Amino acid sequence: MPIVEVKNLVKRYGDLVALDHLNVDIQAGEVFGLLGPNGSGKTTAINCILQLLTYDKGEISLFGEPMKPGRYDLKRRIGVVPQEVAVFDELTVRENIDYFCALYVSDRAQRAKLVDEAIDFVGLNDFVKFRPGKLSGGLKRRLNIACGIAHKPELIFFDEPTVAVDPQSRNSILEGILRLNAEGATVVYTSHYMEEVEQICSRIMIMDHGQTLACGTNAGLKAMVGTGEKIQIEILDLPPAILENIRSLPCVQRAAYDDSMLQAFCNNGVHNLGSILELLQQQGIAFGRIYSEPPTLNDVFLEITGKELRD
Amino acid sequence: MRSTFIYTLKALIRERGIIIWVILFPLVLSTLFNSMFSNLEKEAYNLNPIPCVVIDNGNSSSQAFSQMIDVLSSDTGNNLLAVTHVTSMEDAQDLLQQGSVVGYIQLDDEGTPSLTISPVVNPNSMDAVNRTVLADVVDNYIRSRATFESIAASNPAALADSSVMQSLSQTEEYTRQISITHSSSAQSVRYFYALLGFSTLMAATVGLQAIVRTQPNLSPLGARRAIGGLSRTRTLAATIGASWLLSFVGLLLGFAYMRYALGIDFGGRDAACVAGIAMASLVSTALGTCIGAIPKMRDGAKGGIITGLTCILSLFAGLYGTPSLNLADQVARTAPWLSALNPAKQISDLFYSLYFYPDYDPFFHCMFGLAAIAAILAIIAAILMRRQRYASL
Numbered sequence: 001m002p003i004v005e006v007k008n009l010v011k012r013y014g015d016l017v018a019l020d021h022l023n024v025d026i027q028a029g030e031v032f033g034l035l036g037p038n039g040s041g042k043t044t045a046i047n048c049i050l051q052l053l054t055y056d057k058g059e060i061s062l063f064g065e066p067m068k069p070g071r072y073d074l075k076r077r078i079g080v081v082p083q084e085v086a087v088f089d090e091l092t093v094r095e096n097i098d099y100f101c102a103l104y105v106s107d108r109a110q111r112a113k114l115v116d117e118a119i120d121f122v123g124l125n126d127f128v129k130f131r132p133g134k135l136s137g138g139l140k141r142r143l144n145i146a147c148g149i150a151h152k153p154e155l156i157f158f159d160e161p162t163v164a165v166d167p168q169s170r171n172s173i174l175e176g177i178l179r180l181n182a183e184g185a186t187v188v189y190t191s192h193y194m195e196e197v198e199q200i201c202s203r204i205m206i207m208d209h210g211q212t213l214a215c216g217t218n219a220g221l222k223a224m225v226g227t228g229e230k231i232q233i234e235i236l237d238l239p240p241a242i243l244e245n246i247r248s249l250p251c252v253q254r255a256a257y258d259d260s261m262l263q264a265f266c267n268n269g270v271h272n273l274g275s276i277l278e279l280l281q282q283q284g285i286a287f288g289r290i291y292s293e294p295p296t297l298n299d300v301f302l303e304i305t306g307k308e309l310r311d
Numbered sequence: 312m313r314s315t316f317i318y319t320l321k322a323l324i325r326e327r328g329i330i331i332w333v334i335l336f337p338l339v340l341s342t343l344f345n346s347m348f349s350n351l352e353k354e355a356y357n358l359n360p361i362p363c364v365v366i367d368n369g370n371s372s373s374q375a376f377s378q379m380i381d382v383l384s385s386d387t388g389n390n391l392l393a394v395t396h397v398t399s400m401e402d403a404q405d406l407l408q409q410g411s412v413v414g415y416i417q418l419d420d421e422g423t424p425s426l427t428i429s430p431v432v433n434p435n436s437m438d439a440v441n442r443t444v445l446a447d448v449v450d451n452y453i454r455s456r457a458t459f460e461s462i463a464a465s466n467p468a469a470l471a472d473s474s475v476m477q478s479l480s481q482t483e484e485y486t487r488q489i490s491i492t493h494s495s496s497a498q499s500v501r502y503f504y505a506l507l508g509f510s511t512l513m514a515a516t517v518g519l520q521a522i523v524r525t526q527p528n529l530s531p532l533g534a535r536r537a538i539g540g541l542s543r544t545r546t547l548a549a550t551i552g553a554s555w556l557l558s559f560v561g562l563l564l565g566f567a568y569m570r571y572a573l574g575i576d577f578g579g580r581d582a583a584c585v586a587g588i589a590m591a592s593l594v595s596t597a598l599g600t601c602i603g604a605i606p607k608m609r610d611g612a613k614g615g616i617i618t619g620l621t622c623i624l625s626l627f628a629g630l631y632g633t634p635s636l637n638l639a640d641q642v643a644r645t646a647p648w649l650s651a652l653n654p655a656k657q658i659s660d661l662f663y664s665l666y667f668y669p670d671y672d673p674f675f676h677c678m679f680g681l682a683a684i685a686a687i688l689a690i691i692a693a694i695l696m697r698r699q700r701y702a703s704l
Contacts, residue, residue, distance in 0.1 A: 076540035090325035099623035102314030103539035
């Protein structure tokens with residue numbers, strides 16, 4: 001039984017179709033990634049699932065039950081970490097976490113324990129008496145997370161939790177999400193950072209213009225595209241004729257030379273690099289550093305939409 | 312729900328703007344009022360000697376009149392008149408035109424006094440009272456003189472009877488002074504009551520701030536709370552309850568400060584005053600909730616609406632001095648329904664009714680009016696907040 005099941009969800013803002021027959025199916029124990037550029041409909045989808053937004057068509061079920069605005073029994077099993085830091089500026093770190101935990105847990109002793117654990121989890125022990133205004137951006141994000149997870153929900157929505165966060169805090173947040181998942185929580189993670197999604201998600205849905213472009217595991221999505229490997233070779237001077245020879249190699253889909261760097265996008269295969277280097281040596285072309293990268297989700301997005309994910 | 316109530320209260324108490332405008336501002340303003348109005352009643356009812364002119368024309372028949380004038384103007388500290396003696400009509404008229412005297416008295420050949428008073432009356436001075444007193448002095452003299460002359464003509468022997476003379480010189484009072492009001496009327500207390508009306512409207516900021524944080528379409532925090540495990544009804548109940556309590560405590564502090572620190576007279580009906588403050592807090596919270604629930608408007612604009620409403624409605628409650636008080640009274644006379652819709656005026660009237668009237672009917676009338684205002688505002692707020700889901704955030 002899927003924990004989250006969305007069928008044919010349609011959401012319109014006037015003439016703009018924000019969600020176009022969206023289908024989502026998330027199983028228990030997954031870290032499910034919603035990947036797409038800004039404005040692709042990720043947050044709208046989450047807000048519809050959580051019944052904050054009305055929608056024009058579709059069915060939403062959580063934990064096998066139809067989700068409605070008044071289903072507080074279902075809401076009590078969910079944790080949400082919104083995109084914006086949404087806490088009380090006048091309450092301390094501990095008071096904020098306690099307040100949000102109290103929306104789900106009424107027993108004070110149990111809550112005190114959960115709050116302590118949440119503070120430990122996000123590493124805010126030294127800041128419990130601080131108000132949010134005194135915290136750095138990264139620490140505020142951690143507080144935002146602690147407020148969403150303190151009650152130990154079964155299903156947690158993280159909506160772009162690493163926006164405007166330094167790399168160190170970002171890694172800490174991503175590690176924390178994996179720990180929550182390891183402790184049994186199902187995670188829905190939205191981001192427009194493909195590296196993050198690749199790093200932590202067991203299954204990924206790529207969205208654009210409110211539509212599902214592709215859905216599958218990281219490896220499965222990459223296998224869907226023709227590009228198997230991207231090879232970059234540093235060459236001081238590459239005559240155009242040699243570049244044409246490289247392009248004509250059977251394993252090369254396309255190649256470009258710019259700023260002393262040759263970029264060749266190759267088919268799936270094991271001898272791509274060898275073939276190119278052999279050609280360069282035959283032509284007497286000196287080369288420097290060599291990079292070989294597997295295809296990225298950006299390549300997947302590029303191949304499906306014809307544009308970069310970051311556009 | 313208990314945690315929501317407590318943390319909402321904590322968050323509101325720690326908001327600097329709320330502490331300044333809801334708690335400190337009324338205390339500061341009432342202190343200023345007190346220093347401005349402390350001598351108002353004393354000055355308003357303090358009769359200074361009435362400046363007047365007596366024209367001495369050497370008429371021997373005016374001896375009795377001169378004696379009376381001497382008695383009334385002899386410098387005893389509480390003398391009724393301050394008399395300037397002149398010898399010509401021109402001098403008297405000059406003094407009258409200069410405005411330094413209220414009127415002048417001249418005697419005809421038979422010694423009958425006549426009073427000429429200034430045609431110009433300053434409405435903010437004691438001129439009108441002084442003119443009445445001066446006229447009364449002259450009229451009394453003329454009446455008494457006529458009585459003596461009549462007795463002398465009809466029964467001269469009676470003038471030798473000391474008991475008759477004594478009864479003629481006494482003034483019999485055939486009326487009894489009773490108070491039909493609960494307290495003696497003091498104008499300045501109305502400013503303090505109007506200030507409580509002003510404070511009530513300013514306290515709507517509490518409800519505004521609280522409600523903005525519960526609504527998904529008004530703040531990210533509201534959106535987050537709306538998807539939490541506590542029902543919307545309970546969240547709103549706890550939030551509105553906390554707002555009401557803070558408004559109530561703020562107004563109660565203001566009342567206690569005026570009543571006990573500044574000694575403002577509230578008619579000695581403290582329990583009813585507290586009940587009135589509780590009702591005023593309800594209006595305040597309902598107003599804040601109503602304005603706070605307006606969608607697609609910035610918090611600053613909503614705060615501006617409350618400040619603007621407070622200032623305008625306080626004008627019609629008589630907060631800004633005598634002209635404002637006169638305007639409030641005029642509106643209450645000519646368009647009573649407009650006054651009934653003004654919560655600042657209703658709150659001011661509520662405290663005045665406790666101070667002034669001997670029974671509680673006017674107080675309950677104000678309480679009912681305020682309850683109706685609170686109910687109307689609450690219904691509007693409920694309509695604005697009825698949605699559980701939104702087309703957009």
